[in-house]
Amino acid sequence: MAKRVKPAVLKGTRDYLPEDAVRREYIVEKLRKIFRKYGFDPLETPAIELWDTLGGKYGEDAEMLIYRFRDHGGRDVGLRYDLTVPLSRVIAMNPDIPKPFKRYQIAPVWRADSPQKGRYREFYQCDFDIVGTTSLMADAEIIAVVYESLSSLGFKKFSIKINSRKVIRGLIETAGIPIEKEHETARIIDKLDKIGVAGVLKELEEKGYAPASIEKIEEIITSQFNSNEDALEFGKNFFGESGLAGISELEELLDYLKILGVPDTHILVDLSLARGLDYYTGPIYEAVLKDVSLPSVSGGGRYDGLIKIFSGRDFPATGGSLGLERIYQGLLDLDILPDVKTHTHVLVTVFKKDYLKESARLARSLREKGLNVDLYLGKKNLRAQLGYANDRGIPFAIFFGPDEIESGEVTLKDLKKESQERMKIEEAVRVIKEAVYGN
RNA sequence: GGGUGCGUAGCUCAGCUGGUUAGAGCACCUGACUGUGGAUCAGGUGGCCGCGGGUUCGAGUCCCGCCGCACCCCCCA
Numbered sequence: 377m378a379k380r381v382k383p384a385v386l387k388g389t390r391d392y393l394p395e396d397a398v399r400r401e402y403i404v405e406k407l408r409k410i411f412r413k414y415g416f417d418p419l420e421t422p423a424i425e426l427w428d429t430l431g432g433k434y435g436e437d438a439e440m441l442i443y444r445f446r447d448h449g450g451r452d453v454g455l456r457y458d459l460t461v462p463l464s465r466v467i468a469m470n471p472d473i474p475k476p477f478k479r480y481q482i483a484p485v486w487r488a489d490s491p492q493k494g495r496y497r498e499f500y501q502c503d504f505d506i507v508g509t510t511s512l513m514a515d516a517e518i519i520a521v522v523y524e525s526l527s528s529l530g531f532k533k534f535s536i537k538i539n540s541r542k543v544i545r546g547l548i549e550t551a552g553i554p555i556e557k558e559h560e561t562a563r564i565i566d567k568l569d570k571i572g573v574a575g576v577l578k579e580l581e582e583k584g585y586a587p588a589s590i591e592k593i594e595e596i597i598t599s600q601f602n603s604n605e606d607a608l609e610f611g612k613n614f615f616g617e618s619g620l621a622g623i624s625e626l627e628e629l630l631d632y633l634k635i636l637g638v639p640d641t642h643i644l645v646d647l648s649l650a651r652g653l654d655y656y657t658g659p660i661y662e663a664v665l666k667d668v669s670l671p672s673v674s675g676g677g678r679y680d681g682l683i684k685i686f687s688g689r690d691f692p693a694t695g696g697s698l699g700l701e702r703i704y705q706g707l708l709d710l711d712i713l714p715d716v717k718t719h720t721h722v723l724v725t726v727f728k729k730d731y732l733k734e735s736a737r738l739a740r741s742l743r744e745k746g747l748n749v750d751l752y753l754g755k756k757n758l759r760a761q762l763g764y765a766n767d768r769g770i771p772f773a774i775f776f777g778p779d780e781i782e783s784g785e786v787t788l789k790d791l792k793k794e795s796q797e798r799m800k801i802e803e804a805v806r807v808i809k810e811a812v813y814g815n
Numbered sequence: 816g817g818g819u820g821c822g823u824a825g826c827u828c829a830g831c832u833g834g835u836u837a838g839a840g841c842a843c844c845u846g847a848c849u850g851u852g853g854a855u856c857a858g859g860u861g862g863c864c865g866c867g868g869g870u871u872c873g874a875g876u877c878c879c880g881c882c883g884c885a886c887c888c889c890c891c892a
């Protein structure tokens with residue numbers, strides 16, 4: 377006798393039961409459509425990579441979160457931490473692929489950090505990147521994809537914060553802060569929304585920043601901007617040379633975003649936005665939803681130096697990623713998830729045990745006509761069969777008893793409208809299709 | 816790594832100031848109901864009360880430790 381095993385999943389991972397999985401698929405299908413609409417094609421890569429591929433790309437903090445182990449042959453390997461580094465490896469291994477190269481990849485990644493709301497050890501990234509061009513129009517397209525994705529899923533209030541790594545560089549140069557403190561400085565300033573001006577200044581003091589540096593930073597975080605243009609204007613008078621390069625990048629980017637139809641209301645120039653990963657070099661962005669308590673649902677930016685590590689050749693690149701779980705959670709919290717629980721269109725009921733074959737023939741013919749059909753396989757009466765359809769959220773049920781068989785018709789019941797009607801099979805198919813696919 | 820909270824049936828939970836054989840709803844199984852919605856009725860399966868120790872005549876209940884989970888900080892999708 378086998379000992380009973382306590383059923384459990386690893387911390388930070390979860391099962392998605394059909395009700396959830398159906399809605400996750402709904403989100404993924406929407407995103408896929410948009411990626412394709414912008415000219416991206418799919419790419420698939422292994423979940424496991426050699427350690428040499430993963431190591432040394434993300435920065436010290438992030439690298440500690442990579443799942444790393446030895447395989448049965450003693451090879452040093454790890455689970456992918458994101459989809460950007462594997463893409464970079466693919467480009468290096470296939471340098472002749474036509475460029476600019478646009479690809480999307482919707483796949484799980486793994487991070488060994490501590491889970492909480494909207495944060496898992498295994499989660500799906502919906503990643504889209506453009507390799508082989510320095511054009512800022514590419515960055516603009518990435519952001520346009522983010523905007524269109526969130527909008528089409530039904531989010532109304534969100535903002536896409538944009539900045540450039542060059543602006544961050546300019547900030548620390550202007551404030552006379554050593555370059556190795558670039559990340560730390562950006563991170564502290566980034567907390568402005570949470571801890572306020574006083575909080576930021578206090579933390580800078582505690583970390584031992586020079587008074588002159590703190591003064592410079594105070595100048596930027598106390599400035600109120602009424603528009604993105606204001607922010608850029610401020611930047612022009614504030615930053616040194618490399619900061620100015622970043623400012624002009626942002627100007628060009630804003631211009632392109634207008635052309636691509638991304639409304640200014642959803643774009644926020646945030647001169648303190650930093651982003652954690654080491655590989656970013658130019659414009660960076662992060663998208664946050666309003667009215668919900670969730671971390672950012674999307675992030676990305678330009679990483680012109682990353683592919684060179686693998687190939688020795690320069691390949692400029694930019695891209696972004698949407699977090700499936702966080703998008704799902706956001707839709708859930710805002711209560712704007714579509715009301716679907718199943719892909720099944722119709723339940724073919726079984727009038728009586730003797731009628732199973734008749735119902736099965738009907739199910740087959742409905743399936744051939746393109747419907748998703750569940751033939752009732754239990755042994756309960758009609759009442760219970762309707763209860764089953766109801767529980768599963770199947771929108772239609774068909775009755776196929778002696779009366780219908782005799783007249784060559786079916787009785788179609790609309791579970792939502794609570795109405796039913798006798799009709800020809802073809803008519804039933806038409807009614808169901810109209811209801812589930814729209815006009 | 817730091818902080819807060821919670822662990823009782825498959826799920827959601829009740830169990831008052833420690834006191835008999837451990838409770839409900841849902842789910843599941845059996846039966847009744849033979850053309851219509853989350854049913855009703857009758858019965859049933861199912862619990863090392865997270866684990867270990869302590870206090871006590873007596874612990875699901877009080878104390879300590881451990882483990883697990885959720886959330887927050889940090890960081891991130």
